[in-house]
Amino acid sequence: MASLLDRYVSRSEFDSYEDFKENFRINIPDNFNFVYDVVDVYAKEQPEKKALVWCDDSGEEKIFNFKDLADYSNKTANVFRNLGVRKGDSVMLMLKSRYEFWFCLLALHRIGAIAVPATHMLTKKDIVYRVEHGDISMVICAPDAGVLDCVDDASAEVSSTLKTRVAVGMKRDGWVSFEDEIEAVSADFARPAGEEATSNDDILLNYFSSGTTGFPKMVLHRFTYPLAHIITAKYWQNVTDGGLHYTVADSGWAKCVWGKIYGQWIAGSAVFVYDYERFAADRMLDNATKYGVTTFCAPPTIYRFLIREDLSKYNFSSLEYCVTAGEPLNPEVYEKFLEITGLKLMEGFGQTETIVTLATYPWVEPKPGSMGKPSPEYSIELLNAEGKPAEVGEEGEIVIDTSSGNPPGIFTGYGSEPDRTKDVWHDGYYHTGDMAWKDEDGYFWFVGRGDDIIKTSGYRVGPFEVESALIEHPAVLECAITGVPDPIRGQVIKATIVLTKGYAASEKLKNELQDHVKIVTAPYKYPRVIEFVTELPKTISGKIRRVEIRDHDKVSK
Structure with missing residues (x-):
């Protein structure tokens, strides 16, 4: 079959960064729904194609092809529908890195409900805030008694909103057993039609972005959001059809959907999930090399731990490409990793509100510490303290020009907080709040959050x-x-x-x-x-x- 990727892009191959920036376009069809238009297409046309490779610290492993995921997500959609979930309802997923997260996320997409991924580290106060502000009617949790206790305590305060609690991997009074429910339902689920069908402008995801100041913001993304991560996966992470990509992030963070589902699957790569209880660099290396990870993404902190290990013990023959994001890369980490592995770390920048917006793309020679250059379909500028375009070498705020329309993948706004949205989105620009400068070669260099800049002796x-x-x-x-x-x-x-x-x-x-x-x-x-x-x-x-x-x-x- 023709590549699924080719159905959604103007071109898939490019000769240079300039060619990529000028000529790449995402084709967005009407009423796009990732699960029906990607997962189910693979399940029909390439049912045995590998989609998800999962393992944990106990030695358990699961390998799912697209037919498996289509069936399990259909069954999960039937479970959710039986529990009263309908289009537009909000469901919070506190599933760490359990493979059931993928069943649940896809099932919510099938129904047209809003997925609210959340970390398992939330406290009672955090959960109450999210349920009240996100109008969350159901919570699904991994088998952690401490987490379930926090949800129970929160539920006592918000019982009028939070109707249903679902436990995965354990039985508990007052909770629905996911395993019991999924065994009792059909693997057939018809795509909703009419008013129940999804449209491109419907809300797909709601991320509570904690940031470093203030209360969490509800970052809302539309149903077209997965298509934009073609840029993230295919052209920054450089995933390949038939490859195995590993992004280090559990399911509660936006980085998970950046690296463990949307763009990777559209580009034909399977995703690797290591569900660990406590980070250990040696175990991460053991599993990544055991399963043959081909492309890898992690924050610089992870790389700092990895390069302290004796990497000569590991077989990196399958590893082809590595990227990093989440914080700026210290040049000494870049140089050490290159010395040990022969691979250049390719940096990127983005936010929960966006996809990757600046990156060191395959045609761009990395400058250690630089975020790289603007993504196609994104018009990136730096505005100085006077609100004017910054000169080369001058510090300015990273902004996205939306005066001619919103680029694919940018958020719709902060849910129920129009004033907060206006604070960052005005005069034709989305203001990221991050400061940077640009060199004479067009590379962007991170300085810090605007609030973190220090003014000392001028x-x-x-x-x-x-x-x-x-x-x-x-x-x-x-x-x-x-x-x-x-x-x-x-x-x-x-x-x-x-x-x-x-x-x-x-x-x-x-x-x-x-x-x-x-x-x-x-x-x-x-x-x-x-x-x-x-x-x-x-x-x-x-x-x-x-x-x-x-x-x-x-x-x-």
Whole structure:
């Protein structure tokens, strides 16, 4: 059969980045629905094609082809419909990395219900907030008694909204057993028609994006969103038809749908899922090499752990391509990984609100630490403090020009919060809130979140460049750079540091780290204040909450 990818793009092969940027287009059909128009097409035309390879720490493994996924998602859709789920209803999926997540997500797409992926680390307060603001009628949970306890406690407060609780992999009073229900239903589910059919403008996904300040925002995506991830998967992650792609992310994060379903399957690649209880670099390497992962995506933090392992023990013969995103890449990690594996790490940038919007594409030679160049169909600009286009080398906010229409994959807005949407989307631009600068070759370089920029003695300093310098020192495991109010300099730079094992806090070490930064980067960027801590404040998704450090310092003063 002809490639499924070719049905949805203007062209699939390109000679250069310029050719790609100018000539790539996504063809969006009317009433596109990923499960009927991709999964079911594979199930009919290539039923044995591998789709999902799953394993866990206990040694259990499951391998599903597209026919399996079509059948299981049909059965799950029947379960949900029997439980009262209808088009437009919101269902929260707290399934970690269990393979049932894919059954449930596809089933919700079949019905036209709104999937609300969520981490298993939510507390009662988090769950109450999401149920109330997202009008969530059903929650489906992995077999974790602590998580189920939190849902039960939350349910007591929001019982009028949260009607149904479904447990996967365990029996519990007051909960529906997923396994019992799925055994009792048919594998036939007809595509809804008429008013129950989905349209391109219907809401597919709702992500509660925690960010680093304020309450979580409801990021809404339409049914056309999966098509936009062709750019993410085929042209940034460089997945191949018949390959096996591994993105490190559990099902609660948007990074999961970036790397474990939509674009990969459209491009013909299976996806790999390792459902681990606790991260261990050696076990991740064992499984990735055992199953023959061909393309790999992880944040720089994961790569920092991987390069500390004895990589000579592993067979990387199947691994063809590696990318990274989620935070800027420290150049020393890039160089070490290249030295060990011979593979260049290709960076990318995007948000829960978008797909990959800047990336080092296959035709682009990477510059370690750079996010790369704009994605096709995305008009990216940098606006300076005056709201004017930034010059080469000048810092500005990354914005997406939407004056001529929204590019595919961009969110519809923040659910039930029009004012919050207007704060970031106005005057023909979506404002990302992230600061960067562009070099003479058109590469973008991350500086930091707008709120995190430090103004000291007339200089503007982004936290990343100082953090990157500090992380090069063997004593530094993690660090966060913030500004501390100062009557003379306006702000001085502060480093909050978690030390690696074998190092102890001391004035001597502080001086050594300060001198290290002065050597690695411009001397005025060195941290005048250093505090050693056992851990950094973070969001549920692992992002450093610099605002919490700043607030603590204000109180301390």
